[in-house]
Amino acid sequence: MPFANFKFPEGVVDAASKEEIIHRTTAMFVEFFGEQARPYSMVLVEEVADGGWGRADETLTLARMGLTKPE
Template identity: 65%
Template sequence: MPFANIKVPEAALTRAQKDEIVHRVTAMFVDYFTEAARPHAMVLIEEVKDGGYGRADEVFTVPEAWRAKD
């Protein structure tokens, strides 16, 4: 079973954007593994809370301007 685990900042994506990611990653799996992979493809989008990760020794929080507007 192909599996993708995608981590994104909390509230950075709309529901529609998450749906699109699931569909596009599933399509990529089908391109690589044939149509037989579609019913077994798993795409997990995990939202990480502000302050729950860092980069370059700095704790990251999502600026308001980057937050998704549903």
């Protein structure tokens, strides 16, 4: 089963963007594996709490990345 897991800072990806990520990722799986992969494709879009992840030994926050949480 093709599987993709996307993680984004909480609040920076709206519902429409999540839906587009799911559709486009599924389309990529189908392009690569064929139409038979569509019903078995799984795409997980997760939101991570601000400061709940890091890279290169640095805790990332929206402020450090120069992002703001949409109102």
